[in-house]
Amino acid sequence: QINDIKNGKITDTEFSAAKKSLINCYRQIYDNPLEIQAFFGGRSLFEIDETIDECIENIMSVDIKGVVAVANNTRIIAEFFVEGNASDTSSMEEEEVYEE
Numbered sequence: 001q002i003n004d005i006k007n008g009k010i011t012d013t014e015f016s017a018a019k020k021s022l023i024n025c026y027r028q029i030y031d032n033p034l035e036i037q038a039f040f041g042g043r044s045l046f047e048i049d050e051t052i053d054e055c056i057e058n059i060m061s062v063d064i065k066g067v068v069a070v071a072n073n074t075r076i077i078a079e080f081f082v083e084g085n086a087s088d089t090s091s092m093e094e095e096e097v098y099e100e
Helices: 002-006 012-031 033-045 052-061 064-072
Strands: none
Touching: 002 064, 012 033, 012 052, 012 064
16 A cells, blocks of 8 residues: 555545545544543643644645655555454364353
């Protein structure tokens, strides 16, 4: 997927959906006082003064060219492969339940 992004293979629909999803996540912060506290508390540790609305504005200003440029300055340093089947429990040990 990163190679597709590096090559600019991002549809307008995918890009728009990604931006809308991120913006929605930021807007949901307002729904929970603990999320607001975590947002501003975490940012204060790194001396970042950006508000939630400023984050949303920044996301809205991003274009596909910018994403491609960032992707082309990114390199993969680790890859992980997950194998298995969630419905295949034969290799899992069964827990014994004891009733008293």
